[in-house]
Amino acid sequence: MSFLLRKQLLPSCKYMSRFQATVLAPHSFHTLRPLLASEAQFNSAKTRLNSLRDDPGNEVKLKMYALFKQANDGPCNKPKPGGFDFVGKAKWTAWNGLGSMTKEDARQEYVNIVEELVRAEGGDPSATEATEASPSTQDDSSFNTIIYEVIGKAAKITLNRPKTKNSITREMYREVPAALKRADEDKNVSVVVITGAGNYYSSGNDLNNFANIQPDQMKQVAEEGGVILENFVNGFLDFSKPLIAAVNGPAIGVACTTLGLFDVVYASDTANFYTPFPALGQSPEGCSSYTFPQMMGAAKANEVLLFGRKLTANEAKERSLVTDVFPESTFQSEVNRRVEEYSLLPPLSSIASKDIIRQSQRDFLKKVNKKESDLLVKLWQSPECFEAVMNFFSRQN
Structure with missing residues (x-):
């Protein structure tokens, strides 16, 4: 049953929270810091993302998936999924939508979004930079x-x-x-x-x-x-x-x-x-x-x-x-x-x-x-x- 089509992959923009609108904006965080995130900061952000108390929702997770792929593999180089693979299509579309964004910029955007998610839960965003995974x-x-x-x-x-x-x-x-x-x-x-x-x-x-x-x-x-x-x-x-x-x-x-x-x-x-x-x-x-x-x-x-x-x-x-x-x-x-x-x-x-x-x-x-x-x-x-x-x-x- 769970293999059958999802009722709705992503929530309607009409119901998107102000927080989601912020993290999904393509230019939301570019002014937050002048330097691009280091590899250590990127790895630390991955750890912080998995430790969040609340699920950020499908739209934010799609954005994070796309940025993760862009930061590691560069621009989308995979064929668009076909058939009933709606989840695969959504992931491909999110990644492909980043166009020619550099790996460094994708890494920075990923770190910025994690910081915003941590901040929204009352945490300390700076810990994303300071703390590396053991x-x-x-x-x-x-x-x-x-x-x-x-x-x-x-x-x-x-x-x-x-x-x-x-x-x-x-x-x-x-x-x-x-x-x-x-x-x-x-x-x-x-x-x-x-x-x-x-x-x-x-x-x-x-x-x-x-x-x-x-x-x-x-x-x-x-x-x-x-x-x-x-x-x-x-x-x-x-x-x-x-x-x-x-x-x-x-x-x-x-x-x-x-x-x-x-x-x-x-x-x-x-x-x-x-x-x-x-x-x-x-x-x-x-x-x-x-x-x-x-x-x-x-x-x-x-x-x-x-x-x-x-x-x-x-x-x-x-x-x-x-x-x-x-x-x-x-x-x-x-x-x-x-x-x-x-x-x-x-x-x-x-x-x-x-x-x-x-x-x-x-x-x-x-x-x-x-x-x-x-x-x-x-x-x-x-x-x-x-x-x-x-x-x-x-x-x-």
Whole structure:
């Protein structure tokens, strides 16, 4: 579902805040400082951007993406995306719109906008210049819907759409596997943890992507969605290093079903686990049609997958979906301590051990993933699914 078209990629200018209008103005900050930002200031700004409390919104993030690409790669040199890749088109348009802006000017504009964002939250903009990331901590601002950072020998992937409860868009479905692949190829990373920003781990598929789909588009969009879902799940199956979920709040839909593919799952006692497939006219994904019965037993898995039984964190632990549960007040510190400890284990041994544990099931699970994705493609096109989703929207209004 989240692969289907977004209701509206960018907010209307009519509703744009005065702050957004300021940061998006092409000449807003050129008079703030006479010297161009250094590479250290640019790197520091990337770190500050990821530490903001509030999501600046899609328009600002598009601007930041474009400036980041311009500062690193120069003027846009990629072909315009086609088909239904509206997010890709928006990103390309933002980058291409910078024209021949120099890398140095793009870097300066990027730093200026971050300073304005920090100032808007009551922070000290000068810290962007003065503070550099620790040599043991690296972050990557090339992602839009997630935060990817390396802390010591551990990579952390944060689902970063807190205002939408980290609902998963088509773009996020692509960025998470890309981040996993990056961590897999980084010899300095020995373990990866995935968590959510704010109070939710993830509310699952962004159902707003169902809006404004024309009947003649449904087949193509559903088929594209099936491919994206299959690739998303395969990203977990192909990951060779230890993978930990830090479930800081509710995990719904595909965010819940893919937990069966993690090596360890830690949960806050505020978390719950919910697969609302029956209410939405859909079927299990994330290989849960196999992994959940294996972990829980058939009867208890059926309660969850067929009838939408919502589990508390402790119930999920009893059913082996969760490894351990910690109080919300100590959750982050408990997880951080364990992740740091695991990251110091001999990496080759960890990879070899995971491979021998998982290798007998990997090919089988890919077949399960393919069958689940194909079934969903059919269901997304059914009148029953359409009616169920429309009923969902009517309850939200």
